Amino acid sequence: MHQANLSPPIPDSLPTTPSPLTSPGLRGAPPSADERAQANDVIPVSDATETLVHVDNLRIHFPSRRSPTRIVEGISYSVARGETLGIVGESGSGKTLSSLAILRLLPRPAQIAGGRIVFEGEDLAGKSDEDMRRLRGKRIAMVFQNPGFSLHPLMTIGAQLSEILAVHENLARKDAHARIEELLQLVGISDPGTRIRQYPHELSGGMKQRVCIARALLCNPSLVLADEPTTSLDVTIQAQILELFEELKARFRMSMIFVTHDMGVVARIADRIAVMYAGQICETADAETIFSNPQHPYTRALLGSTPRVDQRSTRASGFRLPTIGGSGPTILHQGDGCRFAARCPEAAPECTRLAPLPLTVRPGHSVQCLKRGSIGGANHA
Amino acid sequence: MLEPVPSEASLGPLLTVRNLSKSYPVTRSGLLRKKVVGTIDAVRDVSFSVDAGETLSIVGESGCGKTTTARSILNLVDPTSGEIQYQGRDVVRTFATGARGDVLALRRQMQYVFQDPYLSLNPRWSIRQILREPLRIHQRGESSSWDDQIEQLLARVGLPGSYADRYPHEFSGGQRQRIGIARALAVDPRLLICDEPVSSLDVSVRAQVLNLLADLQDQLSLSYLYISHDLGSVRFLSRRVAVMYLGTIVEIGDVDAIFDRPRHHYTAALLSAIPVADPRRSAMAKSVRGEAPSVTERPRGCPFHTRCPAARPICRDEVPALMQDDPDHKVACHNPR
Numbered sequence: 233m234h235q236a237n238l239s240p241p242i243p244d245s246l247p248t249t250p251s252p253l254t255s256p257g258l259r260g261a262p263p264s265a266d267e268r269a270q271a272n273d274v275i276p277v278s279d280a281t282e283t284l285v286h287v288d289n290l291r292i293h294f295p296s297r298r299s300p301t302r303i304v305e306g307i308s309y310s311v312a313r314g315e316t317l318g319i320v321g322e323s324g325s326g327k328t329l330s331s332l333a334i335l336r337l338l339p340r341p342a343q344i345a346g347g348r349i350v351f352e353g354e355d356l357a358g359k360s361d362e363d364m365r366r367l368r369g370k371r372i373a374m375v376f377q378n379p380g381f382s383l384h385p386l387m388t389i390g391a392q393l394s395e396i397l398a399v400h401e402n403l404a405r406k407d408a409h410a411r412i413e414e415l416l417q418l419v420g421i422s423d424p425g426t427r428i429r430q431y432p433h434e435l436s437g438g439m440k441q442r443v444c445i446a447r448a449l450l451c452n453p454s455l456v457l458a459d460e461p462t463t464s465l466d467v468t469i470q471a472q473i474l475e476l477f478e479e480l481k482a483r484f485r486m487s488m489i490f491v492t493h494d495m496g497v498v499a500r501i502a503d504r505i506a507v508m509y510a511g512q513i514c515e516t517a518d519a520e521t522i523f524s525n526p527q528h529p530y531t532r533a534l535l536g537s538t539p540r541v542d543q544r545s546t547r548a549s550g551f552r553l554p555t556i557g558g559s560g561p562t563i564l565h566q567g568d569g570c571r572f573a574a575r576c577p578e579a580a581p582e583c584t585r586l587a588p589l590p591l592t593v594r595p596g597h598s599v600q601c602l603k604r605g606s607i608g609g610a611n612h613a
Numbered sequence: 614m615l616e617p618v619p620s621e622a623s624l625g626p627l628l629t630v631r632n633l634s635k636s637y638p639v640t641r642s643g644l645l646r647k648k649v650v651g652t653i654d655a656v657r658d659v660s661f662s663v664d665a666g667e668t669l670s671i672v673g674e675s676g677c678g679k680t681t682t683a684r685s686i687l688n689l690v691d692p693t694s695g696e697i698q699y700q701g702r703d704v705v706r707t708f709a710t711g712a713r714g715d716v717l718a719l720r721r722q723m724q725y726v727f728q729d730p731y732l733s734l735n736p737r738w739s740i741r742q743i744l745r746e747p748l749r750i751h752q753r754g755e756s757s758s759w760d761d762q763i764e765q766l767l768a769r770v771g772l773p774g775s776y777a778d779r780y781p782h783e784f785s786g787g788q789r790q791r792i793g794i795a796r797a798l799a800v801d802p803r804l805l806i807c808d809e810p811v812s813s814l815d816v817s818v819r820a821q822v823l824n825l826l827a828d829l830q831d832q833l834s835l836s837y838l839y840i841s842h843d844l845g846s847v848r849f850l851s852r853r854v855a856v857m858y859l860g861t862i863v864e865i866g867d868v869d870a871i872f873d874r875p876r877h878h879y880t881a882a883l884l885s886a887i888p889v890a891d892p893r894r895s896a897m898a899k900s901v902r903g904e905a906p907s908v909t910e911r912p913r914g915c916p917f918h919t920r921c922p923a924a925r926p927i928c929r930d931e932v933p934a935l936m937q938d939d940p941d942h943k944v945a946c947h948n949p950r
Contacts, residue, residue, distance in 0.1 A: 322815040436904050466674035467842065471886035471900035493816060496888030519892040537820035539845035541887050544869050552827060553820040553849065559785040575817075 284487050286310040290347035304511045314485035318502025326511040327491045331457050336364045370400040373448035377460040379440035383432040390428030400451050415446040438469035459491045507531045510571035517597035527599040530572050626662035633659045633695035655681045657860040668837040670847040673857035679840045724797035728809040730789030734781040741777040747799040766795040787818035808840045856880045859916035866942030876949040879917045923948050
């Protein structure tokens, strides 16, 4: 009986019924081998392909009468169509706030203090609230960390999904219903006809997250933001959800910003990776380079300090894990200079005075570190 | 009264757990009172031992019973049945009916490090009060020596003595977990039961605490029962590992043997589900299908047969026993890999 509920494989081809929502961007035919190869080739150099989002020198502050707390300080990145950008960082690195800023969903008192968020040619930072409401859930969708909190406990799955279609799409009830069932099927929920009548508490954590992913895809968004979508799940379920994201990526050339603290997860899902520390991006490169040739001391330390399940324990011979000294980043401690300097094994005196600017070491690989040749700038914009 | 621990090499295992089970009644409200309509076996027939100076890890996903097992040992939950022996002393009986002196003596041998350092320290107590409490309860030396002992404990876990008069909210997660470890060490235990001690910590701090646990083990020849779902830290810290699924141990033995060549299909699924920090290796085997059934709907036969890629008819009917494979490797499977 359990077997009946096991996640079925995603159907090999899209349902043939033409969906009223078909848009060339996302719901087109699966990419041909050529297209896919091309996407892979151009990924490291995002400028060579169509840029979907470009975040330029974004700053997020907590305002205060004296001097604002600078939560996120001048980060820049872009995501090409069909690309997944992984943003890795520890708690307090600003990775979640910077992705919420794209949707203009910053919790008070945080506010965008500068910079541009260019999405499909428009600057979101300057848009009206009404325009943003029309955009959220339709052109940019989000999958949150905890599926238990992001579904309404008193509404059935069907009711909360059709609400989104009612807001954004002008669909007949029957079509909306069909669309929801189609998507639930797509994310690996068997028997969607039953599931849409159920409440969130009747589903397991993994199933709820699948519903959240279906919800994000309802209106064919151009961009999906996923904030630690597998962190609250057990590892075997996490593996299934990552597999689902991979399928969706390959099939729809979905563009995604995937926020996580887990180097293993990001290795699996991301085409390019930005490593954040204390509100700044310290290194950006394609996924393989981040792991094979990391430049920033923080990236190196992060990779070195994670005990690996595939490496024999050599504790008997006195082996200890490489560590990063001190405590995690705190938003309150902000001197001038590099924010990692206090914990950096390579820090030189100038590191505490001058903030490093991004330096492109190779096409598609940029690093912010004075010891790697970055130019120092003043921290205050 | 109990004697100080004799030299350990001469004795058998420090801690032996035999056929431990913990079940909870399922009730439905009846006309006058609640009726018991069934039971949930959170832990079922679990046996293992921990040798002096070694680390045994218990791994598994949420709901597999690893924490209940750990808590049963210190009587934080009452085991339903089974036997727990600490160096030949009956732990269950001592906690149930023993004299206060005997109970305290047992607690001095075994201490617990909790998962969440934000919940396990009283926010209204200074670190000095927190660390003084075990010294006072267990009467560790003259009260005039307690301040010195507190300073030594903090030094042991890598914190300056001047921190003693601060409060928990002034510390980061990693520092709080150090304080939690210092509190456990206050009574000079032989066995630490560490329940996910690093899972709430950030990556960069996690390595520090794991190294601290390794250092303390070497310096104080401590034994650890380390509960975790983070298999990387398990491989670093432990010599042996027990894999739990739906309340039972499915595989137990040497950590390198099991991680390099898992024999139970669940262990293999668990290991292959862990994303490796290497994009070239991320094209992994297909993930195991389905989800763990709830303990209320435990399948008959092998608990894993509903998801197992190698299930046979016998797996549906008969619970496989934990069988010796190699000298230090046991597996409960009708059709091992």
